[in-house]
Amino acid sequence: MHKLHILNKLILILGVTICQFGRADAQTIYTSSWGKDAPLTIGGLSALGVGFYLESKIEPLKPAEIAKLNRAEVNSLDRFATHQWSPKAAKASDWIRNANLLAPFLLLSSEQVQNNAGRFMLMYLETLALSNGASLVIKSLVKRKRPFVYNENVPMEEKLKIYARKSFYSGHATMGFVSATFFARTYQDFFPDSDWRAAVWGISMGSAGAVALLRVFAGKHYFSDVIAGGVVGALIGYGIPEIHERKFNKTNDDSAFVLSFQIPL
Incomplete structure (x- = not known):
């Protein structure tokens, strides 16, 4: 059974929405349309479904297999x-990743972002679904052993868990960078004249980098895992707002739609 961690909860909250169709506001920063959003949303959610299915088929390592491992085989x-091996580093990476995932919601305190809330939330749904779905699929296909499997100081019970075969690429690094990049990019778009843009980018990338490094020091991932995850996350986190960015020299598409939502407190 899969644990419903913060990322899955966020996707559910973002997904439980009411679609209201109408003409897009001429002053909006982002646009949305069936042509853009249907493939992105369906593709992301489908990737999640496929990823969970493939994950359920992973067989855990056997003690005999673990006994034969030699870290000299690792590049x-x-x-x-x-x-x-550091459970404390792993826990710290969880906290920072979660903070990054929640950071984009801070922008909703701005009236300008509130006026674009439907599109903003839809973009974030697409961002999280695509990045998490891609990570799950690749992890479940590659089935790379985590570095702690080679560590003689780690309890055998940890090595026998299914997640011990889900090293490449790092989901934490992906989520850290996808949310940090999405936050910084959308902040830049909403507040192009802000003196805080450089600081927002710096802090966002620094926190995402901290997540990646902590995963290595925790023994959960290799450097190649977090580098790959960071690149994928950054590309998706930057790419989704780029796809939706309104080109002001073009007429607005009547097929655009606004996504409104309500989160019960």
Whole structure:
């Protein structure tokens, strides 16, 4: 049974929405249309479904397999991680990742963002679904052993869990960078004249980088895992707002739709 962690809860909250069709506001920063959003949303949610299915088919490692492992088989860049094991670092990475995932909601305190709330939330739904879905699918297909599996100081019970075969690529790094990049990019779009743009980018990327490094020091991922996850996350986090950015020299599309939502407190 899958644990419904904060990311899945966010996707559910964003997904439980009411679609209201109408003409897009001429002053809006982002546009939405069936041509853009149907493939992105359906594709992301489908990837999640496929990912969960493939994940359910992963077989855990056997003690005999683990006994034969030798960290010398790991490439020199990634071998460092096989000596690491820190539950505290893992917990810290969870907290920072969760903070990054929640950061975009801070923008809703602005009236300008509130006026674009439907599109903003739809974009974030697409961003999270695509990035998490892609990560799940790749992890479940590659089935790379996590670095702690090579560490003789780690309890055998940890090595026998299914998640011990889900190293590439790092979901934490992906989520850290996708949310941080989405937050910084949308802040830049909504507030192009703000003196805080550089600081927002710096803090966002710094926090995402911290998540990635902590995953290595926790023994959960190799450097190659977090680099790949960070690149994928950054591309999706930047790309979704780019796809939706309104081109002011073009007429607005009547097929655009506004997504309104209500989150019960």
